[in-house]
Amino acid sequence: MRPSLVIVGAGPRGTGLIERIAANAPELYGGSGLDIHLVDPHPPGGGRIWRAAQSPLLWMNSHAEDVTMFTDDTVDMAGPVREGPTLHEWAGLAGRTFGDRRLQGAYLRWVYDEAVAALPDGVTVHHHRRRALRLSGPREGRQQVWLEGRPRPLLADLVVLALGHLDAELDDEQRELAAHARRHGLVHLPPDFTADSDLSVLKPGEPVLVRGFGLAFVDLMVLLTEGRGGRHEQGTYRPSGREPVLYAGSRRGVPYHSKIGYDLTGARPPLPRFLGPAEIDALLARPDGVDFHRDVWPLVDKELGFAHYHRLFTAHPERTAMSWADFEERYAVAGPAGRRALAEAAVPDPADRLDLTALDRPLAGVRHASPEEFQAELRGRIEADLRRRHDPAHSADLGLFLGLLSVYGQLTRLGDTGSRWHGFFSFLASGPPGPRLRQMLALSRAGILKFVGADMTVTTGDGVFRASSASVPGHTVEARALVEARLPEPTLRRTRDPLLRALYEEGAAETPDGLLRVDRADGRVLDRAGRPHPRRFALGPYTDGRTPGAFTRPRTGGPAFRQNDAAARAALAFLCAGASRAVA
Numbered sequence: 001m002r003p004s005l006v007i008v009g010a011g012p013r014g015t016g017l018i019e020r021i022a023a024n025a026p027e028l029y030g031g032s033g034l035d036i037h038l039v040d041p042h043p044p045g046g047g048r049i050w051r052a053a054q055s056p057l058l059w060m061n062s063h064a065e066d067v068t069m070f071t072d073d074t075v076d077m078a079g080p081v082r083e084g085p086t087l088h089e090w091a092g093l094a095g096r097t098f099g100d101r102r103l104q105g106a107y108l109r110w111v112y113d114e115a116v117a118a119l120p121d122g123v124t125v126h127h128h129r130r131r132a133l134r135l136s137g138p139r140e141g142r143q144q145v146w147l148e149g150r151p152r153p154l155l156a157d158l159v160v161l162a163l164g165h166l167d168a169e170l171d172d173e174q175r176e177l178a179a180h181a182r183r184h185g186l187v188h189l190p191p192d193f194t195a196d197s198d199l200s201v202l203k204p205g206e207p208v209l210v211r212g213f214g215l216a217f218v219d220l221m222v223l224l225t226e227g228r229g230g231r232h233e234q235g236t237y238r239p240s241g242r243e244p245v246l247y248a249g250s251r252r253g254v255p256y257h258s259k260i261g262y263d264l265t266g267a268r269p270p271l272p273r274f275l276g277p278a279e280i281d282a283l284l285a286r287p288d289g290v291d292f293h294r295d296v297w298p299l300v301d302k303e304l305g306f307a308h309y310h311r312l313f314t315a316h317p318e319r320t321a322m323s324w325a326d327f328e329e330r331y332a333v334a335g336p337a338g339r340r341a342l343a344e345a346a347v348p349d350p351a352d353r354l355d356l357t358a359l360d361r362p363l364a365g366v367r368h369a370s371p372e373e374f375q376a377e378l379r380g381r382i383e384a385d386l387r388r389r390h391d392p393a394h395s396a397d398l399g400l401f402l403g404l405l406s407v408y409g410q411l412t413r414l415g416d417t418g419s420r421w422h423g424f425f426s427f428l429a430s431g432p433p434g435p436r437l438r439q440m441l442a443l444s445r446a447g448i449l450k451f452v453g454a455d456m457t458v459t460t461g462d463g464v465f466r467a468s469s470a471s472v473p474g475h476t477v478e479a480r481a482l483v484e485a486r487l488p489e490p491t492l493r494r495t496r497d498p499l500l501r502a503l504y505e506e507g508a509a510e511t512p513d514g515l516l517r518v519d520r521a522d523g524r525v526l527d528r529a530g531r532p533h534p535r536r537f538a539l540g541p542y543t544d545g546r547t548p549g550a551f552t553r554p555r556t557g558g559p560a561f562r563q564n565d566a567a568a569r570a571a572l573a574f575l576c577a578g579a580s581r582a583v584a
Contacts, residue, residue: 002033003575006145006154008132008499009162010040011047012550013539015112016069016560017162018125020568022118023071024079028572033122037154039132039147045112046105047164054195057222058101061215061259061432064088065095066553067104069111075558077565082118084111086554096261098433128154133498135159135536143535157578158571160523161538164550165193167496168488177460177482184463187481191488194219202481204228204242209467209477211456212485213250218432218440220485221246225443237442246449247477248485249469253363253454254381255440256431260398261390269310269399271406274332275303280413292417298336300411300421301356304403305339306331308354311399312347322346352396360424363454363471371450374472378451379444382437390434402556404429408548409559413520416511416544419489425548450477458482490542492516500542515544522570523563534574537567 007014018036042048060067070084071077087107088095116125130147137143137156144153170178174190181188187201187208194216202208202224210217226232229240272279279299283290290296309331313324320327327346334342343353358364362381368374388394404425411417443449453471460466465482468475488494491514492504504510509517509526516538517526523539524532539560540546547559 006156010044014162019115045109050105079565180460207479208481210248217485237446249452249456258389269307307403312396523567
């Protein structure tokens with residue numbers, strides 16, 4: 001039989017893996033043929049998230065010039081670089097356009113078609129538009145991938161799980177909220193991909209509690225306003241009369257920071273500086289393991305400060321009281337307290353200093369006597385964020401952004417670093433386009449959107465949901481509808497994906513946060529004894545090797561590309577060796 005590789009997941013991760021197989025096959029695969037079986041009920045390229053069948057109102061949260069599926073010489077990988085167009089080059093868009101998700105799906109489909117066309121003769125891709133339900137087979141023998149609606153499995157010498165965002169069973173809190181909703185005829189929408197949620201149950205004019213202020217909230221906001229016929233005209237929202245009234249809050253109580261609205265000019269921070277391969281190697285070598293708060297966060301803090309201040313001192317030296325050379329020398333040897341004192345001495349304006357704690361919890365200690373006061377406060381904060389993120393005079397923020405990308409790329413080698421780091425990164429580096437925040441302001445002024453505050457709590461009683469926040473002590477909002485505006489947590493124990501659930505039950509290892517443990521070298525699935533499975537690989541956000549995304553900004557190292565290349569090379573080497581043994 002011809003060698004066979006099964007890839008479960010046809011979205012950006014599966015597509016990127018096929019691109020790397022095509023790039024590496026001439027060097028590594030000398031077999032007589034290879035069948036690649038791609039398993040996904042959704043179309044190749046875009047997969048579920050980037051499929052064509054969704055609202056054109058839903059945008060990407062990245063500029064078109066900042067989206068690529070192709071490698072460059074900044075990616076630390078053993079395979080060859082195969083350059084290609086960014087989204088804006090491929091689509092003929094202005095670089096700073098925010099394309100809609102259907103356009104990105106078309107780009108991903110084109111990348112997929114190009115990758116398949118680049119495969120060597122004798123390598124054939126078969127797409128199965130079905131769900132994979134179960135994976136079985138011995139460690140040293142062919143694997144069996146059972147598909148929905150098929151009595152016989154696909155046989156595979158190797159299996160790669162390239163799944164994306166997963167549905168999940170409700171946790172204890174969500175089950176209690178759902179039960180309360182059933183008893184009293186309320187609406188409860190648990191964490192979900194917003195484009196898949198049935199929003200028709202949210203009635204016009206009715207109050208809706210929304211917990212979550214990230215990108216899922218932005219999608220919800222758009223679909224319940226413009227998606228119901230409302231219009232934004234020169235900063236004013238013209239309602240259709242079909243909108244509910246959204247009461248939104250979260251742990252931080254503020255929306256994610258706006259995307260930065262200007263380009264980098266001048267010197268780039270020379271990263272990594274204090275958190276690079278050598279520091280990661282030292283952390284991995286610790287015999288007592290790694291504690292993120294104790295061992296990793298101090299390095300993250302120092303690295304992000306370096307990126308921020310490098311940009312401030314080199315791009316805006318008139319706002320500093322010391323030369324960069326002197327500052328850098330003292331910064332390198334200072335501890336946390338010393339770095340704070342150094343910044344106070346060398347950076348006169350507090351607005352130019354970096355305070356990660358204040359950035360992470362902007363409403364800590366903020367209290368207002370009335371919800372009306374708080375609405376004005378938060379609108380002012382959003383307006384200030386928009387001004388700053390679109391003003392190159394504050395390009396130290398761009399330095400911090402580049403630092404965040406560098407740090408995330410390094411931390412993927414550590415495995416699971418916890419949900420708090422991922423949330424912190426997303427809050428600062430993966431926020432919405434500026435126009436979306438301007439729409440948020442317009443909806444607030446129109447009374448369609450009301451801000452609840454930080455540390456939002458939801459309780460039940462008297463046949464309703466109740467929300468409150470420390471930002472407005474004593475104030476409570478009641479509603480008959482609650483939406484959890486966030487993606488489900490990708491945990492093995494609660495995922496609705498039957499294949500992953502079965503893997504866990506059969507002995508696959510998980511992290512304390514419930515992610516699938518994989519070998520950091522090439523993505524092989526680990527069992528609870530730490531042994532890598534010779535024939536099973538996994539890539540994606542449900543693993544402890546998760547990256548900021550399956551695609552990336554050009555010339556930023558692309559951690560996902562590095563992982564794809566390593567997995568592709570390991571798979572090809574294994575398959576080639578197997579083909580050679582079969583011939584012998």
